[in-house]
Amino acid sequence: MAYTGRLNKLDNYRFELPTEGSQRDSSKAPMRVPGLVYAGEKMIDAVKADDALYQVTNVATLPGIVGRSIAMPDIHHGYGFAIGAVAAFDADEGIISPGGVGYDINCGVRLMRTDLTLGEIKPRVSKLINTMFNNVPCGVGQGGRLRLADHQLEEVLVQGARWVVSEGYGWDDDPQFMEENGGINVADPGLVSPQAKKRGASQLGTLGAGNHFLEIQRVDTIYDQEAATTFGIEAVGQILVMIHTGSRGCGHQIATDYLGEMRKANKKYQIPLIDPQLSCAPASSPEGQRYFKAMNCGANFAWANRQLIMHWVRESFESVLGRKASDMGMHLIYDIAHNMAKLETHTYEGQKRQVYVHRKGATRAFGPGHRDVPEKYRAVGQPVLIPGDMGTASYLLAGTEKAMRETFGSTCHGAGRQLSRKASVKKHRAEEIFAGLEQQGVYLKAKSKRVIAEEAPGAYKNIDDVVAVCDQSGISRLVARMIPVGVVKG
């Protein structure tokens, strides 16, 4: 349902949803803070078209929210929190909500560099993609190549990518280029159900389906050469690999289990809710902490998953090109989470505050000098990875000081859907998409024709517009633009 509440334009890239007159119905729970929407003039009508802005106002009603209920330019209607939402809650007085994380805990992106150029691999792109497609299980119902014993899965849930690397699937320095070094310590596998473990045990190292992908990309534009060089990108034409996937069934089941638990907790703590998907508990309560420690297990699974997949991508390049991955400079640039709640320290109104920052379809974008940014990148700011959809561009950005001040160090996460899957299938035929991509020089290998039609580039908002708003509003800055040359879809 289209948004008909108040919306005040603050400047060219920001709109405010005031606490009065924005909600559909404020009788159940009034907004505690205003909403803040990052969007350009030409995209605001599309943002208003669905329920997303009402969802921003719903989040603003939750106890302990600090600052603003924030919407990124890729915002669209989700369940509970909108997708593209950021909200921080006071660690002592605020809540934690699985609805602010989503089912795909730590869905995220990693980007790997190479020394290769398009000229060097062009005749081998199809072979590379086919090899990656065979080496990385993908699609609906597809199990993984590894069968983890119970104690091994526990290690994954506690250590994340670090355990995978210690088992030989990766390089020793890989984890230092991941958010949280690829594993959050506050994780308790004893709080993860046997069902979640079982879904996880068979799915580590799988891509999944839907909007998840593996892409061989070439650097198309460099906006900031100094930052790009710091991140390992030297020139236009350089080949990179992007991986977009999450915590698979393990995270989905953890979220399902704890949403049920949170519904009960919500009644116990008598928190008024506009949408049951926003069920939550005080972050400091036993229920809140149980969810936090279980959710972090799901996050660790996701980092392990992307690590394993990256290892098999390196092996794919080695087998097709006959060279060692290390000789091709296949270093990890960075790995980010875009569905997470994290305990962070932020300065708000001159005071240091401990907050649980919920980013649902939003990316952490810490600015220069932050101690959580790898030392190698600290002068520039955190690398921010924005995946496009097949056939469209992806972006590498850097976090900024302004993001630290305005958005709890957060920015957008992708293009955001604008067509439902059904509408996309009606409008696009898989064969035409294949042909169109081929004309653009993109080789596509996919498990399902239906996924191709559903994930057609036209089903998404224009990613160039989305990142332009983030750059021009200053909550991250453009470093490089990449376009795909080969795509693997589930």
Place this chain on the structure above:
Amino acid sequence: MAPPLSFHFPLPFPLKLLYSDMPAYEFFEHTADVGFRARGNSFARALSAACEALTDVMTGKAQIARKQVVSFEIDADDAEQLVVDVLSRLVYLFDAEGFVAGRCEINVKPGWTAAVTVHGEPFDAERHGEGLEVKAVAYHMLKVEQSQPDQWLIQVLLDV
């Protein structure tokens, strides 16, 4: 027992009379996800239709053979939680056990306890691989409504 056919509600007039107790469902559009409305002349029937709708989404509307039977019981606090828990169990069976649910026989006892018997078969990528990957059953937009003594509606949004 109703015949193992699936019709989209509302049924044409004569069929509606003949099979007025038959499970039925329809899908609705949502930007990022997939939703459906399932109907039945009892809560259990509507829930059974919801199970079939879920399988349709997960398999791309494949025909499911009756080769195996899985039974389970679920106890919930309310009707909405029972819907989420039963459907979530089918997602789990599909995802972790490779079991594709076909026809579901559901008996709901007072206090929102469901005894579920599922007829289905092992996952076969050739026949069941064209569906959407269902991550979870959402609470958002979840609705259980009884409009008449014999008319139940269950509305569900799936995260895909």
